[in-house]
Amino acid sequence: DTEVTQTPKHLVMGMTNKKSLKCEQHMGHRAMYWYKQKAKKPPELMFVYSYEKLSINESVPSRFSPECPNSSLLNLHLHALQPEDSALYLCASSPVIAGGTQYFGPGTRLTVL
Amino acid sequence: KNEVEQSPQNLTAQEEEFITINCSYSVGISALHWLQQHPGGGIVSLFMLSSGKKKHGRLIATINIQEKHSSLHITASHPRDSAVYICAVTPHNTDKLIFGTGTRLQVFP
Numbered sequence: 001d002t003e004v005t006q007t008p009k010h011l012v013m014g015m016t017n018k019k020s021l022k023c024e025q026h027m028g029h030r031a032m033y034w035y036k037q038k039a040k041k042p043p044e045l046m047f048v049y050s051y052e053k054l055s056i057n058e059s060v061p062s063r064f065s066p067e068c069p070n071s072s073l074l075n076l077h078l079h080a081l082q083p084e085d086s087a088l089y090l091c092a093s094s095p096v097i098a099g100g101t102q103y104f105g106p107g108t109r110l111t112v113l
Numbered sequence: 114k115n116e117v118e119q120s121p122q123n124l125t126a127q128e129e130e131f132i133t134i135n136c137s138y139s140v141g142i143s144a145l146h147w148l149q150q151h152p153g154g155g156i157v158s159l160f161m162l163s164s165g166k167k168k169h170g171r172l173i174a175t176i177n178i179q180e181k182h183s184s185l186h187i188t189a190s191h192p193r194d195s196a197v198y199i200c201a202v203t204p205h206n207t208d209k210l211i212f213g214t215g216t217r218l219q220v221f222p
Contacts (some may be wrong), residue, residue, distance in 0.1 A: 006155075042199060042212035043156070056151060087211040090155060101146065106188075107156035 004105035006091050012111045015081060021108045023074040023091030031055075031097040032074040034066060034104055035090040037107070049074060050097045081112045118201050119213035126220050132187040134216045136200030138180065146210065147174050147185050148199040154197070159185070177199050190220045 004025045011017050023032065029040040030051050033045035048056035049068040062083075065077040075089055088109050117138045127130055136145070147159040160167050160174040162183065167174050171190075176183040187194055200213040 041203075042214055047139075058145055066197075079184055092156075100144075101158045101161045102210065103158060104148075104156035109153075 006089075006105035006108050007018055008108055010109045010111075012086055012113065013078065013081065014015040014113050015083075017081075018077070018079045020078065021076040021091075021110075023076075023105055024072055025043065025093040025103070026072055027093065027095075028029055028071075028091035029095050029101050030071060031094045032068065032072070033094075033102065035092065037088045037090055043088065046083070047076075048097065055097060074107055078110075080090050081110075086111045115209050115214065116204075117200055117202055117213040119198075121214050121216060122214065124216055124218045125163075126190050126218070128191060128220055128222050130190050130220070131176070132190050132218065132220075134198050134211055134218070136183045136185070137181060138200075138202050138211075139182075140200040140202065140204045140211070142178075142204055144203045145176055145183050146201045146202045147183075148201060149214075150199060152196075152198045159198075179190075187218075192220045192222055195219045 007022045013051055032049045034046040035044040036046055044059050046060045047066045052068045057106045063080045067075040088107045090107045091105040094100050116144040120135045145162050149157045149159050162174055162176040171188045173186040195218055197215040197217050199215045
C-alpha cells in the first residue's frame, strides 16, 4: 500500500466553525507533513511531524492546530478560519524526515465563507 | 530570486512531441524531486534524484550536481501528460522541500 488518503475531499466552513482534516498512511512512514497550496502556486510547508512529535512549525497561525495521534494518522484542526485560508491542503509522508520520496495525498479543498 | 527556478513556465505541445522541462537551483542539495500535479488534484512523485539519470516509462530525469541543473524529458507526449510539473529540492541539513513555481504543460491531440 503506497497510498496517502485524505478526508474529506471538499470542505466548506464558516468563520466560526470548528472542523478537522484527516490524513492516513499505512506505509510505516515516520515523517508526515501538512502543506497549503493556493491556486497556481507551489505548496507551502505548514507542519512536519517526525515520530509523532512536531518537528517543524512554519509560523502557522494558531487557528490551525495539528495533531499526530499515532504513526499512521495526522489531523489538522481548524477553528476561526478566515476566507484567505481557502486553499488545497495536502498531506504527505516519507520514511523519515529528509529521507526519500514524499508521498502526497489527493488533498482537501477547503473553502471558508 | 527563487532558490529553485523552472523553465518554461508554460508549455504547449502536439501529441508525440518530445518535451523538456528545466530546473535550476542555487543551494547545495541532498536530493531533487520531480512532481506531477493534475488540475484540481493531488501531487504524484515522479522521480527523486541525487545524481545521474533515471527513466520510468516515457519519462526521463537527469541531474548535473556541479551545474545545479536538472531536466525532465517526456518522450512521445500524450494529452494525458497535461499537468503541472514541479521541481523541488531537499537542501543539505534540512527537513524541507523547496519548490519551484511549476511548469504548466498542455499536450494537444
